[in-house]
Amino acid sequence: MLNEKKKIQALHMPWEKEYGYAQAVQHKNTVWVSGQLGHDDNGQLLSGMENQMRQTYANIGKLLKGFDLKPDDVVEEVIYVTDMASAFEARKIVGYEFYPDPMRIASTIVVVGGLALPGQLIEIKTVARR
Template identity: 60%
Template sequence: MSEQNKKSIGFGMPWEEIYGYAQAVKKGNTVWVSGQLGHNEKGELAEGMDAQMMQSYANIKQLLSRFEMSMDHVVEEVIYVTDMASGFEARKKFKNDFYPDPLSVASSIIGVSELALPGQFVEIKIIASH
């Protein structure tokens, strides 16, 4: 498959240019979504683990929709959290808000000491496929 079949998109956040990456890349029938943070369209982080997790998934949904995909297309997610207990509880509590069938998604949750932005509690990357 040629580079012509590779499409990348972003949100226009300043850190995309500063760090140098795409928010999502599609090649063939697969989309890779970079780690999504719980920020709004202005780049402001939501308060707390629950709110950041909800916003992270909202950002994922928005990116997938730009490739005419939905959460039904997600095959794998990796969740990075700075607090395992609150991250695990948030994912468990809201799983049906994120996925029509949570049992159809391969998932890993990993505790880390810190993430990219001050006050960031969660980052979620996914792979989706038709």
């Protein structure tokens, strides 16, 4: 039985149903956004770390908007990357584009050996609160 208190969001990518998960879930005043990646509306990954990171944040923004939230409502993010040096440099730029004040976000960045899709360089999961 579906918990009536939960609300969900999707981006309508084929892997949502195939893998079986929600892109984002709201329960009470908290929203958990599943790991997002740098794909466009057609599911195609952009090239390069900075482009993928910028698109990843854009996808997070779409999901937050579906719950009437904005980037400033994010309280935590975990960033998974395949290359720390390029991710760290990209985050210096893109973090300031996405967040009104990145200094108000608890952030962790972790290097991993691989991610879900071939060519995927980054994945970001977030938690937001009203």
